[in-house]
Amino acid sequence: MTVSVRDLDVELGGRRVLRSVTMEVAAGSWTAVIGPNGAGKSTLLRAVLGLRDGRGTIRISGRDVRAMRPRQRARLVAYAPQSPRLPPDMTVFDYALLGRSPYIPHFGRESTHDRSVTADVLERLDLSGLAARTLDQLSGGERQRVVLARALAQQTPVLLLDEPTTALDIGHQQQVMELVDRLRLADGLTVMSTIHDLTLAAQYADRLELLSDGRVAASGSPADVLTRETIAAHFDAGVSVSHDAEGRPLLALERPARPGERPARPGERPARPGEGAGE
Ligand SMILES: Nc1ncnc2c1ncn2[C@@H]1O[C@H](COP(=O)(O)OP(=O)(O)OP(=O)(O)O)[C@@H](O)[C@H]1O
Structure with missing residues (x-):
């Protein structure tokens, strides 16, 4: 089932947390919502679940989620929150x-x-x-x-996952992501997940939506969105980006140069003092 968000504005505590957010999550696809802390990712998922008021429309398979009765909605959308009580x-x-x-x-x-x-x-x-x-x-x-x-x-056609892997070791991260992906492929589930591990997001999602300060700052395939420049601009992080055999981005943090070091060129490890003789 398609999830369609149009011109969504949400205010919390008198502050606009989502601003004109528009996105279309195709039926049977996996969209990862990424972005820095406080960008509005969890708020977006909660809005899709009908738990956040705001201007704009949110439709699942053409039906307005806010107009649904809770039981009806719960048969369509399941939500795994980040840290529930x-x-x-x-x-x-x-x-x-x-x-x-x-x-x-x-x-x-x-x-x-x-x-x-x-x-x-x-x-x-x-x-x-x-x-x-x-x-x-x-x-x-x-x-x-x-x-x-x-x-x-809950066996719903739409699954919302808020940071499903943050507390998991690497084996369980893979197990959980593979299980969700298998269910998606077998049953045509539509998956929307927030995720901080950008390489993991790129491995599983068809499409990334980058939220920054409540707005959609970039969207598209993982390779289109996860560039060195975009990561620097929105996460204030230095990374190198390589690509696996399928062209999916693999990110690695780059440490900034320390005093006495020559600044690294893109994709290069910073030279330590004593390395790179002649420079
Ligand atoms: N109930 C609330 N009342 C007021 N402000 C809130 C409330 N819930 C969240 N916020 C604020 O809204 C903004 C977006 O929060 P949200 O939890 O959606 O961010 P996020 O992108 O999921 O962040 P993180 O990556 O840290 O989990 C933040 O600035 C947060 O402080």
């Missing part, structure tokens, strides 16, 4: 099962199908062994995967 005494299984709420009748109980979907998602996220643990007994990375499990158990 988790009920400490709830078990991992029961928390992930909350993702099935939109399908459980009021005053009813979950079905065998709801429990089996939940068990399957926990299995795929390497969490089956923790199903009976309470949430206060998990590591940061385990908690993050449980939050994702709840969103995946």
Whole structure:
């Protein structure tokens, strides 16, 4: 399902946090929303979820998200927030099962199908062994995967992920990103995620939207958006950019030259004192 945001303005605490944001996330695609801290990325996801008021329109498959009833919306869009408050005494299984709420009748109980979907998602996220643990007994990375499990158990056509990998080791980062990508390809999920790791974003997203100070500052393919100049302008960071065999950008931080060093040329490691004789 296509997610379409048009001329979205959001104010929080009397300040404009999103300004005329327009973007189209194609059905079945993965868009990564990138940008420096405070740029408005989480606010955008929360707006798409219908949790932020503002001017402009947000449509999912042509339908205005703010006009939907919560239960109807929850069958279309799932959201894994960055750092949700988790009920400490709830078990991992029961928390992930909350993702099935939109399908459980009021005053009813979950079905065998709801429990089996939940068990399957926990299995795929390497969490089956923790199903009976309470949430206060998990590591940061385990908690993050449980939050994702709840969103995946919701089985919606649109998935919003706010920094899904920040607390994960490199193996679990790959596992989570591959799982989301497989679901996207198999079921035609539309994925919108914020992500700070720009190389990871470039590996998985079809399209990047760079937010800076509440505005869309750049958008397009990872190779178009992730240039040395754009990163310097919006993140105030020095990076070198190379490309993998498929042309996806690979970023590496470059340390600024220190006193006594010759400044590095683009793509070159700064020369240390004693190196580069004759210069
Ligand atoms: N409830 C709120 N009331 C007032 N200001 C808010 C509120 N929530 C967020 N903000 C402000 O809105 C701006 C955008 O916040 P947001 O969380 O969307 O940024 P972000 O791009 O996701 O940042 P980060 O990369 O640090 O997670 C920030 O300046 C933040 O301080």
